Amino acid sequence: MAVLVIGEAPTAAIEAVGLRIRPFRPGADEPLPATLTGIDALILSPTATPAALPLVGPALAAEVPVLALGEGARLLAEAAGSGGTGCGATDPLLGGAAAPHGFRVGASAWGLPVPDEADHGVLRRFAELVAGRAETTATRTFFTPRAAAWEERFAYQTPAYEAAVARMRLRPGQRALDLGCGSGRALPALRALVGAAGTVIGVDLTHAMLTAAAREGRGGAAAGLLLADCARLPLPAAAVHGIFAAGLLDHLPHPDAALREWARVTAPGGELLLFHPSGRAERAARHGRAVSPDDPLAEPNLRPALEAAGWHLATYEDAATHFLARAQR
Template sequence: MTVVVMHHAAGETPADVIRVLAGAGLASRAVPLADGADPTADLGGVEGLILLGGSGSAGADGGVDGGTGGGAGLVRAALAAEVPVLALGTGTRLLVRAAGAAMGAGSGPVAGLPALELTPAADSDPLFAGGARPSPGLHPARDPLELPAGAVLPAACDGYPEQAFRIGAGAWGIRFLPAPPGHALDPWAEELVGRFATLVTARAEHTATRAFFTRRADAWEERFAHQTPAYEAAVARLRLEPGGRAVDLGCGTGRAMPALRTQVGPRGHVLGVDLTPAMLASAARHGRTRHGHLVAADCTRLPLAGACVHGIFSAGVLDHLPDPYAALREWARVTAADGVLILFHPSGRAECAARHGRALDPGDLLAEHNLRPALQTSGWRLDEYEDAGGHFLARAVPLARPGALRP
């Protein structure tokens, strides 16, 4: 797992930050942004970003040392994909600029201002919760600041409330910390960077998924539109009754949702669940909200009550999850006794393997000799199994529940 550390001091490496990351088992890549350097916006293999400032004052354009600064493209990509970001000191200028906010010129931190305090929002903040109050030796910043709508403030002081902020689910700016290079991390800052490293590790699997699909979301619907008839045929195998409740797990752009709506009718309910906000935004642009609701969620921890779903449709998701058994158990938890699960892919296993230049793997979870016991131990009974040249489909019903649908 790698964290990119972007800094504006030529010839210096942020040794303190790199040391803390290494202590948490994270690799790091220092990217100096002097002389207008602008790293690529590719997030492949990147699990987190840390943005550090320089020793100079800020220019009115939000750059550092009066320059325009680089890296905004990479930070914007991280914000879109919810890759964790931590900005310290004047590094917050790059974060707010990438987020489309504005920061005016100011004189920087000064002594003698009111004490920094954690706000009530810190109690539930993923980075600040459980942490100590800022060190007494840290002084608030007094630069003018405009934050995006919905930004959360976990630390503030009288007269200057925007001392620490969170944008979205995973980008933090800490304005009152003098950032290395040029400054050593004080104990509170070192603890904060350590907590950020722990958060990066905990979110790494989801970060990789979001980064992969975020950069593909805009073209996804057009690229795979030809598969719509295959999706419709697969959804028909659910055989749901009008008025039922159906969930498309890992829905992407929601290609299955119109067919699910047709099956459950106007009185039924359709939910599209995906981990990547950019995919859900694309689904909305393509009108999927006419057919059901879209929810950003982890499909292994569904925000649903038990036994409330009549049909689950999952295309190409199960064998990419870190713990497919846990996913199958969760899907069984939310499925009613007469419910149905469809696992689908618009290509057969052999076709998929050939397309990627590899042989069929006997350990593949979707091979029938592996999938049947995996379902059995997770609360399902395999009802139908097809691994054809043009598609893969497995249909399962809840195990040992009376009234389950039959083919």
């Protein structure tokens, strides 16, 4: 995990929680990173310059944690187009004495115009927040800049998604989730199964992906769009009858915990369909590697993981053209 520090700022509290400092000093020979890949947070120090602005906008869009101090706070406000909102005493980062002077932009950026108040406590809380969000930040950093072109790039896969959804045993009036829905290719097919009286919700961790789904007309009356972590769903137990998840499980840091969470929100007899429009061997070859025996989608791994989480694997297909596993709660 790395924190990009632009300018001079105290870093002991950051390093104390195991974060690596990646320094950038304005005017030095090294260039500013072109993207946020590999960067878990951004600190704009009092010596930051406008050279940092090309990274601040993308950081705000992807909700990469940002702490801006002194002159850095002015740059943050400039990038956001406003001074942000004031921080109350309960703000997780700038609560207490710093709150009257600090401001917040969105869900993950804070400005503290008076650098003397950027004490060890603020930096420590920021470091803890960064470490706790690292997995979420990496996902959003990857998908946010790709979201606008996602549908155009992968629209050809839509018929495969529709065919996969059609194999779910959902009935009119039931409730369905598409986890990691992206631009929402599966949402119309899920709506067709549950009908106008049913409920369809697309869940994604990246706001830009949900925006892409809405732009394609897959939100609104077609489906609800929910910004959430698929491993911590804001839903009651037994709330849905079917879950569709394409290209998701094997990318999660804790797939066993995710399967348990999906079982929690699924009613008895409900279904889980894991899908990918290409088989495991084809995907591995595309990335220049062999199929790993540790792959959570390999049947010897997937079947016991599903059973331990409360699922029964009913169908398993790992073909050249697709991967599909259908399980029942």
